Amino acid sequence: SQALEELRLLTGYELFTAHTQEANWKLAHKILMPAFGSQAIRDMFSAMMDILSQLILR
Structure with a gap:
């Protein structure tokens, strides 16, 4: 794109x-x-959910 x-x-x-x-x-x-492959993202899922939960509580 331009x-x-x-x-x-x-x-x-x-x-x-x-x-x-x-x-x-x-x-x-x-x-x-x-x-950033499929397995690496699966391995990060728990940590991402924890961070998301913390953000929601704010």
Whole structure:
């Protein structure tokens, strides 16, 4: 999108602005996938629910 291209001009070709065919996206994807894969998210669920409960009580 146009907004993404404008953001790329400001921030450079970072993970969140990279196109999937770019080398930097592929490298970041390879590094981050284990931390954000299905099993990792399941493992974080209990902690996320605890934090959510605390936020609701505020």
